[in-house]
Amino acid sequence: MFFAFSVLLAGCARFHPQLISPEQTAVQLESRRLDDPGLKPFMEERLGHSLTDWPFKKWDVNSLTLAAFYFHPDLAVARAQWRLAEAGVKTAGARPNPSLTVTPAYDTQIPGNPSPWIVPVSLDVPIETAGKRAKRIAEAQDASQSAWWSLITAAWQIRSDVRARLLDFTVAGRRLDLLTNQVSVQEKMVQLLQQRLEAGAISRPELTPAQIALNKARLDANDAQIQLADARSQLAEAAGVGTAALDSVTLAFDFSAPAPEDLTSAEVRRMALLGRSDIRGALADYAAAQDELRLQIAKQYPDLHLGPGYAWNSGNAGDNEWSLGLTLELPILDQNQGPIAEAKARRELAAAQFLALQARVIGEIERAVAGYQVTISQLKTSETLLAAEQQQEHSVAAQRQAGAADQLDELSAQVEFATAALAHLDGLAKFQTALGTMENALQRPADKMDAATTAAALTNLVQRSTPTPGRKESHP
Numbered sequence: 001m002f003f004a005f006s007v008l009l010a011g012c013a014r015f016h017p018q019l020i021s022p023e024q025t026a027v028q029l030e031s032r033r034l035d036d037p038g039l040k041p042f043m044e045e046r047l048g049h050s051l052t053d054w055p056f057k058k059w060d061v062n063s064l065t066l067a068a069f070y071f072h073p074d075l076a077v078a079r080a081q082w083r084l085a086e087a088g089v090k091t092a093g094a095r096p097n098p099s100l101t102v103t104p105a106y107d108t109q110i111p112g113n114p115s116p117w118i119v120p121v122s123l124d125v126p127i128e129t130a131g132k133r134a135k136r137i138a139e140a141q142d143a144s145q146s147a148w149w150s151l152i153t154a155a156w157q158i159r160s161d162v163r164a165r166l167l168d169f170t171v172a173g174r175r176l177d178l179l180t181n182q183v184s185v186q187e188k189m190v191q192l193l194q195q196r197l198e199a200g201a202i203s204r205p206e207l208t209p210a211q212i213a214l215n216k217a218r219l220d221a222n223d224a225q226i227q228l229a230d231a232r233s234q235l236a237e238a239a240g241v242g243t244a245a246l247d248s249v250t251l252a253f254d255f256s257a258p259a260p261e262d263l264t265s266a267e268v269r270r271m272a273l274l275g276r277s278d279i280r281g282a283l284a285d286y287a288a289a290q291d292e293l294r295l296q297i298a299k300q301y302p303d304l305h306l307g308p309g310y311a312w313n314s315g316n317a318g319d320n321e322w323s324l325g326l327t328l329e330l331p332i333l334d335q336n337q338g339p340i341a342e343a344k345a346r347r348e349l350a351a352a353q354f355l356a357l358q359a360r361v362i363g364e365i366e367r368a369v370a371g372y373q374v375t376i377s378q379l380k381t382s383e384t385l386l387a388a389e390q391q392q393e394h395s396v397a398a399q400r401q402a403g404a405a406d407q408l409d410e411l412s413a414q415v416e417f418a419t420a421a422l423a424h425l426d427g428l429a430k431f432q433t434a435l436g437t438m439e440n441a442l443q444r445p446a447d448k449m450d451a452a453t454t455a456a457a458l459t460n461l462v463q464r465s466t467p468t469p470g471r472k473e474s475h476p
Helices: 002-010 022-030 039-047 061-071 073-092 132-198 204-239 266-275 277-298 337-401 407-442 458-463
Strands: 099-102 117-127 304-312 321-328
Touching (some): 061 073, 117 321, 266 277, 277 337
């Protein structure tokens, strides 16, 4: 018996401590770079082809999204939660172990028995009834499926954040360039007007508006510089790397991508209402609640306990005993009605939460499509205005060469063109923001070529879990 017990203990899991050093993890987070050795094979596997121009000098939404999938700690958290739910399936499938009871007794009153010791040995073998184990496994599997869809939702959120932060960074950079150029033009205007004031050609009130406009342009340029620095740090956070990792690369947002036509179709909207990862996760939550109710109803039926036993008294008295016990709980005072009522209420709650989520998704899609269509109109208006101001600038420049306009007229036309360019940049930013909002509502990228970063393609990503950068791990 001791040998058998030792063999059983040898197969048990052992505890191996894994300490966390805040200093070390902080250094690892701050040292993450886009030329990390493990990032290249990760991206090659997801893209399906080898990368010959590695490390990239230019990073766009798609490449930064894959880098974020590799680095971002939020995805590691969601993956760990999914693994926890997967382990719950194994726990749910475990069968109850039998128990062994040994109760030695000392009896000196047994006639003719040279030994007063009696050693009764009994087993308790639990037998689950009403299919409880299968129902418990089904509930755990649905909970695991819900965690899986939460992982997909987390991955999509990471992609959405990367796109939004890269857009902010690119717009802030362009805004700073336009405002810097505007400041230069305003300075020339103020200098020219100052010379005319000193020559007595104009009065002070004619110079003051230009000086005010110059100071405002300088303040706007300073604000744009602050916004650019803030957008840079937010982009690094969205990509899961340190800010220094963005110093040696070019970051580009493609404003020239053609506007999608199919994102507003009824079929795409119907697919979103049925297939968004949060909706699929809510369905899995409802299925788990239903499985729990089924399990609680099954628990009305008591389990059986078989208790075979044997009593040994040295074999001399001739009265060794064999027994077979049967234990059955009598459901007289409690028929599991409380847990059944709770399970019913949880199922109703899951159903209500699913309906509320689907209604919210419908509202998100409607608002996203309406906002997207409005920004298209606004963008066209800003493009028309920009083209008109550009033509006006060229016309004034030609007039100056012909002697029909002076330098101040040309500078004024350049300022007006810069103002129109800023308005057009705002229109571009609003259009791309609305497009990103619609992508999020539909959970579908506008770029059909963006196959590696779609929500559907994330299955391969999370099934073969990515290693933590800077540490070797083994995964199933």
